[in-house]
Amino acid sequence: MTKTKTKTKAWMKRTTATIGVACLGALALVACDPEPSVDAEVERDAAVEVDGAGARPLGAGGASGASGARPQPSAPSKAKEHGELVVHPPMPDAEKAFAEALELIGEHYVDPIDRDALYTGALEGVMSRLIQIEGHPVNVLLSPDELDELMSGTKGTIVGVGVMIEMVADVLVIRDAIPGSAAAAAGLQRGDRILGIDGERIAGMPLGEIVRRIRGPAGSSVTLFVQRDTEEWDQKLVRDVVTIRNVEAKMLGDGLGYLRLRGFAETTADELDAALEALSGAGMKRLIVDLRICPGGLLDAAVAVTSRFLDEGDRIVSVSDRKKGDKELKAEEQGRWRGIPMAALIGPKTASSAEILADALATHAGATLIGAPSMGKGSVESIHELDNGWALKLSSG
Incomplete structure (x- = not known):
């Protein structure tokens, strides 16, 4: 068995899409609906009383799925039409049959076989049989480039052109242009469609291939x-190091502050403190926390952010590990921003670490949850690096 080197970071993730995760990079590999307009929808949502008067929480336990049962692998599908993928139930003696099948393919297939390509495809198939959430990669095989992108995103910087993208009705749409990036400087904006890359149309191209083509070294x-x-036009962009802002804040008037979280990276807790300092200085008395388009991120970052609003000892989340059992993570000190009347906006694109925050705010800080049920991811991912530089992202709790 190949030895793995377990990373210490734990992931919880719209699927920033993960190169993501979410998430967290400028190329979010998540297939989500178009992001709501902050200026339009938040002004409307702000009309709801933040102290909860007249507003109905979305369940006594907080965000839907934040502490719920983990989704299970889907049952094998029925046979599909000819030419489509068929997902079979487990066969007997499958390991032996796999080795036998490889030998038969090598002996009888019409073209020469690249065994590394076959083994890579087989491992991708193995990962697809584990727990998955539609539109949100949970258990996946990561190439060295994807691993580097994922890990750099947790530090708040990436190399790219600064567009966050998503597939909407099979069309690649810009969800956001990161401030200070080449995309933002060129005037690209939310809702713009990307139809081609370097002279080639991308209709029907896999999202992973699209991302690979947009990525590249700084200066290219x-x-x-x-x-x-x-x-329609061609837009040339030069790739560079992009700083990801995971926190956005502004005053909406009448003492009402607005805080939007895009993801949970190593820098998010410090960004949060700076944003709340600015809002407090501007006269904030009540707060809206917008988690509607937040795929999650680092578990440690989620705990740090959540702790800012809680009393010492408040339970944040319980993580179950098959080998180590249950572990409760609690606020280790009095939160700097506890006691602020709050509402949290959530929806189907609220996932993972964002669900942890929403649930804790409702349970311990008296926050009202407004919106639609969240994703209900309910799992923690860890990164296990293989000896060849590739890695597995696995649900481990």
Whole structure:
């Protein structure tokens, strides 16, 4: 058995999409609906009393799924039409049959076989049979480039052009252009469609291949064919180091502060403190925390952020490990921002660490949850690096 080197970071993740996760990079590998307009929807949602008067929480336990049962692998599907993938139930003596099948393929297949390609595809198939959530990669095989992107995203920086992307009705759409990035400087904006990369149309191209083509080393360039309404043009962008802002804050008036979280990286807790300091200085008396488009991120970061609003000893989350049993994570000190009347906005794109925060705010800080049920991910992922530089992202709790 191949020896694995377990990373100490734990992941909880829209699927930033993870190169993600979510999440956290400028190329979010999550297939989500178009992001709601902050200026329009938050102003509307702000009309709800933050102290909870007249607003109905979405369940006594907080965010839907934040502490719920883990989703289970789907049952084998029935046979599909000819040419489509069929998911079979487990066969007897499958390990022996696998080795036998490889030998038969090598002996009888019409073309020469790249065994590394076969083994890689087989491992991808193995990972697909583990717990998965639609639109949110949970258990996946990571190439060295994907691993580097994932880990750099946890530190709040990536190399790229600064677009967060998603697939909407099979069309690649810009969900956000990160401030200070090449994309933002070029005027690309939310809702723009990317139809081609470096002169090649991307219709039908796998999302992973699209991301690979947009990525590249700092200083190199990529040309995106962009559509906005009826206008189309080629936009050349130079890749560079992009600083990811995971916290956005502003005053909405009448003492009401607005705080939006995009993800949970190593820098998020410090960003949160700085944002709340600014809001407090501007006269904030009540707070809206917007988690509607937040795929999650680092578990440690989620605990640090959540602790800011709780009393010492308040339970944040319980993590179950097959080998180590249950472990409760609690606030280790009095939260700096506890006691602020709050509401949290959640929805189907609220996942993982964001669900932990929402649940704890409702349970311990008296926050009202407003919106729709959250994703209900309910698992923690860990990264296990293989000797060849590839890695597995696995549900481990």
